[in-house]
Amino acid sequence: NAGVMQNPRHLVRRRGQEARLRCSPMKGHSHVYWYRQLPEEGLKFMVYLQKENIIDESGMPKERFSAEFPKEGPSILRIQQVVRGDSAAYFCASSSIQTGYGEQFFGPGTRLTVL
Amino acid sequence: ELKVEQNPLFLSMQEGKNYTIYCNYSTTSDRLYWYRQDPGKSLESLFVLLSNGAVKQEGRLMASLDTKARLSTLHITAAVHDLSATYFCAVDHSGGGADGLTFGKGTHLIIQP
Numbered sequence: 597n598a599g600v601m602q603n604p605r606h607l608v609r610r611r612g613q614e615a616r617l618r619c620s621p622m623k624g625h626s627h628v629y630w631y632r633q634l635p636e637e638g639l640k641f642m643v644y645l646q647k648e649n650i651i652d653e654s655g656m657p658k659e660r661f662s663a664e665f666p667k668e669g670p671s672i673l674r675i676q677q678v679v680r681g682d683s684a685a686y687f688c689a690s691s692s693i694q695t696g697y698g699e700q701f702f703g704p705g706t707r708l709t710v711l
Numbered sequence: 712e713l714k715v716e717q718n719p720l721f722l723s724m725q726e727g728k729n730y731t732i733y734c735n736y737s738t739t740s741d742r743l744y745w746y747r748q749d750p751g752k753s754l755e756s757l758f759v760l761l762s763n764g765a766v767k768q769e770g771r772l773m774a775s776l777d778t779k780a781r782l783s784t785l786h787i788t789a790a791v792h793d794l795s796a797t798y799f800c801a802v803d804h805s806g807g808g809a810d811g812l813t814f815g816k817g818t819h820l821i822i823q824p
Binding site: 629655705 | 753814
């Protein structure tokens with residue numbers, strides 16, 4: 597059973613470009629979460645999605661950031677017009693409510709560098 | 712706003728010693744998670760604590776939860792070098808599972824021979 601998959605693992609963008617980060621949850625998991633980790637910091641919750649629905653986006657910046665989890669395919673975190681402050685590691689996690697306690701399993705992360 | 716505080720944030724200890732990491736949180740929750748992160752790596756789930764008084768042990772690590780005090784501890788017994796990592800505690804927003812997690816800042820643990 598493959599774990600949570602993220603790609604790309606490393607992404608370099610120049611200021612003003614767009615960044616697209618992909619996440620495929622574990623098989624059987626229908627809940628996806630995105631977190632951002634700045635150097636030497638803990639993870640900050642960004643958004644929680646189920647298939648075709650955004651459940652909680654209270655941690656998402658109001659501008660330039662968006663997320664989706666379509667019926668088919670991976671979840672996508674999109675950052676438009678990136679700035680240097682967007683440089684961070686972005687982790688995706690998935691869970692299944694059927695486990696009974698919502699334990700989240702994390703992917704390997706995408707390390708975004710904005711030049 | 713839910714706040715999660717860990718202490719200490721940095722800990723250097725010798726092999727063979729015992730130590731405890733503390734995790735306090737600000738609002739009611741019955742679910743607390745401990746994760747381990749090695750440098751440049753993802754997070755590995757260590758423990759899920761689901762109720763008041765829960766205690767779980769895996770090897771040299773033992774975690775406990777006191778929901779009344781809003782406190783969890785991660786105890787390290789007879790530390791070995793392989794346990795060097797950053798340890799995070801996390802609490803889910805609603806306390807009911809299937810929600811975004813709020814993380815502490817992490818405890819950077821270095822175990823020296």
